[in-house]
Amino acid sequence: MGKSLAEFHFVSDEFTSSYAEKLTKEIESEKSLTVDPEDLLLSHKLNPEQKHAYDLILKACFSLQGQAFFVDGPGGTGKTFLYRSLLATLRSQNHVAIAVATFGIAASILPGGRTAHSRFKIPLDFSKTKTCQLSKQSSASKLLSESTLILWDEASMYKRETIEAFDELLKDLMDSDLPFGGKVIVFGGDFRQTLPIIEQATKEVLIESTFPVSLLWSQLHKIRLTENMRAMFDPGFSQFLLRVGEGREPVDDQGEITLSPDIVIPYVDKEVSLNRLIESVFPDLNLYTHDPYNLINMCILAPKNSSVDELNEMMIKRFPGNLQTYISSDKTVDQRHQSDYEDFLNSQNPKGLPPHKLLLKKNCPLMLLRNLNPTEGLCNGTRLICRDLGQHTISAEIVFGHHRGKTGQTLDYVGIYLREPVFSHGQLYVALSRARTAAKVRILLVPGTFEGTKVDCKTRNVVFHEIFRLTQE
Numbered sequence: 001m002g003k004s005l006a007e008f009h010f011v012s013d014e015f016t017s018s019y020a021e022k023l024t025k026e027i028e029s030e031k032s033l034t035v036d037p038e039d040l041l042l043s044h045k046l047n048p049e050q051k052h053a054y055d056l057i058l059k060a061c062f063s064l065q066g067q068a069f070f071v072d073g074p075g076g077t078g079k080t081f082l083y084r085s086l087l088a089t090l091r092s093q094n095h096v097a098i099a100v101a102t103f104g105i106a107a108s109i110l111p112g113g114r115t116a117h118s119r120f121k122i123p124l125d126f127s128k129t130k131t132c133q134l135s136k137q138s139s140a141s142k143l144l145s146e147s148t149l150i151l152w153d154e155a156s157m158y159k160r161e162t163i164e165a166f167d168e169l170l171k172d173l174m175d176s177d178l179p180f181g182g183k184v185i186v187f188g189g190d191f192r193q194t195l196p197i198i199e200q201a202t203k204e205v206l207i208e209s210t211f212p213v214s215l216l217w218s219q220l221h222k223i224r225l226t227e228n229m230r231a232m233f234d235p236g237f238s239q240f241l242l243r244v245g246e247g248r249e250p251v252d253d254q255g256e257i258t259l260s261p262d263i264v265i266p267y268v269d270k271e272v273s274l275n276r277l278i279e280s281v282f283p284d285l286n287l288y289t290h291d292p293y294n295l296i297n298m299c300i301l302a303p304k305n306s307s308v309d310e311l312n313e314m315m316i317k318r319f320p321g322n323l324q325t326y327i328s329s330d331k332t333v334d335q336r337h338q339s340d341y342e343d344f345l346n347s348q349n350p351k352g353l354p355p356h357k358l359l360l361k362k363n364c365p366l367m368l369l370r371n372l373n374p375t376e377g378l379c380n381g382t383r384l385i386c387r388d389l390g391q392h393t394i395s396a397e398i399v400f401g402h403h404r405g406k407t408g409q410t411l412d413y414v415g416i417y418l419r420e421p422v423f424s425h426g427q428l429y430v431a432l433s434r435a436r437t438a439a440k441v442r443i444l445l446v447p448g449t450f451e452g453t454k455v456d457c458k459t460r461n462v463v464f465h466e467i468f469r470l471t472q473e
């Protein structure tokens with residue numbers, strides 16, 4: 001009687017102190033995140049819709065009454081702008097505000113952002129276990145319990161079972177039956193943009209996997225942002241974007257929409273037209289040497305990796321400087337098959353890996369394909385500039401993301417290469433909606449060989465209308 005557990009030395013003193021240290025360290029590091037003074041001023045710049053959302057969410061945070069929100073806004077309505085403002089306000093007052101996103105690149109845009117998978121130990125393969133792998137004693141659990149706000153961007157791209165597992169985790173941690181354990185949680189997203197990625201899934205399977213199908217959906221307080229701040233100086237373009245995103249742009253009997261000839265590059269032949277697309281987006285590649293920070297926001301987007309590879313091959317030849325070639329080393333599991341399969345392995349181009357033959361030049365832009373260190377801004381989608389090319393190493397500099405002051409997913413000039421039409425919900429809308437004005441978009445539509453009668457400005461726009469019906473429920 002009257003003894004503490006520690007006196008029985010079940011666990012070595014060294015272990016207990018290092019665990020306690022780790023716990024404190026994680027919470028302290030979250031509390032000591034530096035707040036960008038610019039972010040603190042954002043609350044004064046919010047538009048009336050954003051301000052309403054900001055006040056509502058902060059009220060829930062300060063009244064200690066748990067509430068779950070969903071901020072639903074088309075691309076460019078300032079969701080990220082609102083999140084940055086909320087995070088800055090709370091963190092400057094010493095509150096723990098956790099920010100996560102579906103993909104590394106979106107996480108790197110949020111100050112202190114991490115991917116939801118790494119922060120909440122969500123298993124990558126949900127078929128084996130449907131629970132988050134966080135123990136109640138872990139530092140991440142403690143952090144969640146202490147948090148005033150949990151902010152989850154791009155929740156529209158997450159499978160509902162993941163969010164349901166997170167709800168169970170919070171209920172367990174907080175010993176509460178309230179939704180999300182009674183925490184204040186803000187989900188954000190846009191169902192006009194791409195939905196969860198499930199390979200080979202039918203439309204029905206895809207829709208069934210989305211958040212609005214979950215029973216949790218009806219328990220969320222919905223906040224809608226409607227004013228497109230990105231395209232505010234081109235209202236006609238902003239309305240066109242919304243019609244494309246919501247599948248309201250009229251289609252012909254082939255199911256295709258007609259784009260304005262002003263934004264379409266006329267198709268002559270593939271090489272000539274591709275060159276025109278490249279020249280309209282990157283008029284002078286020499287400028288990368290002097291001003292990579294501005295040029296990194298000019299991009300050509302394509303729905304398939306094979307089109308991107310084709311463009312990269314053309315672009316790197318045009319880029320000034322000496323070419324450096326890096327060759328991958330592919331090995332068969334059984335060494336005896338190496339000579340038979342080496343050429344075949346080298347010809348493969350799996351997603352998430354660079355090509356077998358990677359061609360680079362000093363000062364050329366790069367995109368990282370792995371979440372190497374999201375907290376330092378090194379994640380899948382981070383854009384960098386090659387600074388030095390060694391024999392086995394590449395020195396590169398981050399030129400995009402929160403770590404470089406370039407926040408949000410706005411592009412200064414967008415090229416869209418449709419060698420074949422888009423194939424999935426929201427793809428065309430996502431690409432178009434990165435631009436501020438129609439004058440900063442150019443699209444190359446390669447005519448299909450099918451019947452050979454394709455009219456130049458027509459293309460497919462895939463929109464699953466069912467998702468909008470579900471979000472309204």
Ligand SMILES: Nc1ncnc2c1ncn2[C@@H]1O[C@H](COP(=O)(O)OP(=O)(O)OP(=O)(O)O)[C@@H](O)[C@H]1O
Nearest residue numbers: 045046047075076077078079080081229230408409
């Ligand atoms: N209240 C505001 N005042 C000034 N600029 C704003 C405001 N809100 C947003 N913006 C600007 O509008 C652009 C789009 O905002 P933001 O990236 O936050 O939108 P988003 O809804 O997160 O877009 P997406 O869903 O496409 O990622 C950014 O350049 C941002 O700085």
